[in-house]
Amino acid sequence: SAVESLVKELKRASLDGDTSPILAKISAADPKTYEEVDLAEPLHSLLASGSDSNRAQVAKCIADVAKTPAQRKRFTTTTTIDLLLKFISLANQPDKIPLVTQSCRALGNICYLNDDARSIIGELKGDAVLMKLLDVALEEEQFLKVRCGVISNFILGGEEISKRALELGMMEKLEATTEAAAKRTPLPEELLLNTLPHLSILTENVPDLKFSARLNQSLVRVLGASTNADLGELCLELLHYQAEYDDVKVVLAKDGLCETIYRLLEKYKTLASSSSDARALMKSACDLIVLILTGDDSMNYLYGTPFLANMEAWLEATDVDLVTTGVLALGNFARTDSHCIDMVKRSVMAKLLAILAKNNTTSDDVNLQHALLSTLRNLVIPKVNKMAVIEAGLVEILLPMLEIHTPWVVFKLLGTLRMTVDGQEKLALELLANDKLIRQLVAWSNSTDYAGVTGESLRLMAWLVKHAYAVQRHEAAPVADHTSLACFARTEGAIESMVRMLTSQHLVMQNESLIALSILLIVFGGRNAAETSVDLEGLLVAANVGGRLAELISTRADTMTKEIVENLQALVKLLRKSDVLVKHMAQHNIDELVKSIPILVEYCTL
Template sequence: MDEIIAGLKNATLEKNSERALPLLKQISDAETNLCDKYDIKNDLLELLQLDDTKVHIQAARCIAEVAKTDNQRAKFSKEDVIRRLTDLLRVPTPQDNSADVSLELATQLCRALGNICYANDDARAIIKELGVDERIFALLDYDVDTDNEDRDQFVRVRCGLISNYLLGSDDIAERAVELKLIDKLEKILTRCLTDVDQHEELLLSILPPLSILTEQISDLCFAPSLNKTIAKILAKCTNPDIAESCLALLHYEAQNDDVKLLLAEEGLCETIYQLLEKYKTFANTDEARVLMKLACDLIVLILTGDKSMHYLYTTPLLKGMEDWLDSYDVELLTTGVLALGNFARTDSHCIYMVEKKIVHKLLSILAKNNGTEHQMTLQHALLSTLKNIVIPKPNKAAFIEAGLVDIILPMLEIHQAPVVFKLLGTLRMTVDGQAKLASELLQNEKLVKQLVHWSQTSEFTGVLGESLRLMAWLIKHAYYQQKDSDSVTLDDTGLRKFVAIEGAVASMVGMLASTHLVMQNEALIALTILTTIFHNKTTEDGSNLDQLLVQANVGAKLAEQITLNGESMTKEIVENLQTFVKQLHSSSDALVTHLREHNIDELLKTIPSLVEYCTL
């Protein structure tokens, strides 16, 4: 290699093209690391200045090869080199000597610049400062016939250079958008629609720059025409790599609700459904499973938009998603469940699902997957969907009759926070207005103990909050209509069991200091029911509750609630707060003294809305 380098330097000094050409080829063909210790940057730059296209091709090829190492890449990351390479860069045209020479020169220049730009912010910055990125993007104007092998290589390296350049800063990507790079890419993609399979190589090179732009620029919105084109390519392609790129791009774009509706109206979800039905039996490799998941996720994402969901409700997709409830493929099954959960965002849709027995299918699936050994993703999806469907009042009785509670109570053994969160939320929605069920669950010692435990120990705020809310709702819906009933006839078994469980009353008291006003209000209602019913009972019951309230430091929690949230309290919360404090004042001397120690009466007077009521 020493002799070759020495010969090249002499040929450069002599400006001898004929002598330089074979030496350049030898360097290019040698192992990359053999040249790493030599400094040939100035020699190659001199050769690029000669008026000889063949030398330009070989010098550019040589730079492309040696710049594969970090050391040489740094040497060529200079303004003079990059300026000369880009000066020579032209859109290939038949008029330049010959089409083949023009194409070969453009190919090798792209390789050289692309390898220099690889993971190299210095080189990218020089290109941006020189303003030669516009010339690089102009290469996309070359109409490529991909039947030609040389042109296939140009297609690859052209977009390889563009991709390596775009991977720099956000500024570079934003300037690329200003220079209409996306429009150029869209034009090529549109042409590919005529025969997607024939243009595979072209598509595999054109799609990556689009993906990079979405990664570099947050909230980048493509034109509707481009999103439609990508969707059509997805529908027509058979190449899994192209399909994956299209799915990823559409997934990014579909974060926008307008795009969700656009894709829904384009029939993309039905297209994906048909493709998955066609190829589901072949999805037995890791790559195929990744592709299937991307496709399934896109259906669900599009359904999260309100307008797109309502549109798709009128299409065959609803039936398709219901059919997937019978699928043996867990990905398709989970997608069907999640899709139905997204359809279940209006009362009429939810009631329809009960009437059509879709709920029974969902419950049957959950009954087979409600253990600690079952897949968490499917459990989470099922509970999310059931929680949505149970919300309308007419549906609750149907759920209870279908055995929802018996199916999900065994899931208390599961301790994955996402599943627990949905489990508790589903139970809470189910007991709304269902006094009998609320009373039964309040007497379920295992359930209440677990709720108390989660409310005091969970690191997941959602589980902590739902545990507290479910306890409050159980008390409210079991006794709210009965709190003014005859104390002799009132069945207080549920409350007695609740109060007897260690930490239960303390959890409700702690809920008063929640950062959410709705939870503060729920705690006030539950505690008011507790104190009202117990103080209407025996002195012993009332005294026991009073003692628990003092131990839970109810005065301090009330003081904290008023001090931190007094100004933002709604009229309802203020009235419930007054009612609760009034109940506490009719309690034991110890509790009254406890309230006085925390200055509760005086703090109440500081609540702005209460002062307002008093001065009207």
């Protein structure tokens, strides 16, 4: 066959001494052509003798052949790898660079996804040879690429190999190169594009690898000066890894990283509409800004810098990624009461509401909606902000969003409403009577797809009852108008939801349901159903309140706090006012169960 004759030709050429044409022919062919043929032996013997230029051509041929797993295996021998390492170790001699370059290519291809080859390199102390390559100051493009390739393919071998590379001083070498490169103008982009990938691999392979402050500063500098999207992406990726540590977040903030990114994005925002690379870079940069702001120290530091105004300016941007980032940044700034109050005073909140009003339907961007709701939820937490936000129309803007069914947006929507209603009796009364809202909350509380939505729906209903009728719990003069609560109680499934909430996993939710049910009983218990048009007894029995209470006590008695036990006793006392409910509770042995709660038993034995 043609392949067999080729091997014969190769052996003959080796004897004659003119191997160039046949090597060129092999290099140019599709590597799969020789899949069945063992070229390792003839090529190795050619590599072992002859002039440097011949050897370079043989190494190139090995690199071209070793692109398939089967051929890689054949070249994975101590003799071939040792020879290639010997040539690579000559990298500090300028006249040897063509041979070094092709040997790097050959060894890089051999040890691609090849642990056996990596082990041989380790046994031959070849890792030290490869690390010394990083000291060679040559910046010829092909040399930089193959050096990067062979070192990357070797250290991709995992944690042990990467840690050994660190012991050999790899980090210091990479740091020195990056730091020197960052100070040069124009930036040596090719050098950096072939240096920084090593840092990525080390970060992924070595747990908790922290860079020095100087290296991080150099990366910030490169990010600001670079005009190459790939290089920008590399810097962002590395800084992202480092910014996972809170102590690094604040250092990066003080090094001006966020301002650098702001300027970078102002530069890229026009490109992002047409280029997917620029868009990817933009998203990654936006994520990094938000990550830095999740640290308390970095967030507090940046609040006092012009960066705050930059983020507020992005609320007016035309690019949705920039608007979303501005909103998320402000949401992270809104983690202290003083910042929240300041932002409402300076009308930042009004700007956010205006954006939400234009983005509150099912067809709008869900990431932006999620960001707006997260930020508004934080802004309404301080008591002094609530009235201002309600008067500015927050609730009217939120209610149309009940049409949206994206779980993580719904979760934030309900949380925002719940924070807004806290202590706001008038608003709570209005919302209790909002049939569409309550029906939707009941439906969401029954959906099991997303636990967060189920929980928030139940909590919002309980909070509406609690804040609309807070006075009822303190036996003060009852609110004469019970229309809103009657609307709530008559909504199909509403009472059943409150009863089901008794057996929630979370203590706080169990407590909230005890309070809501007590208020319902104070208002409607002991009156006839005709008078209030609410048959609370019937609804509670149908919802199996006794069974739920029995389950709550028998599964949670040991962990109950004093507050929960008191609220539980108050609810049971209210239930006892009705003969129907007394009978229902007896079927579930509630009195005996209550007596067995450890915390009550302890009170008695004092």
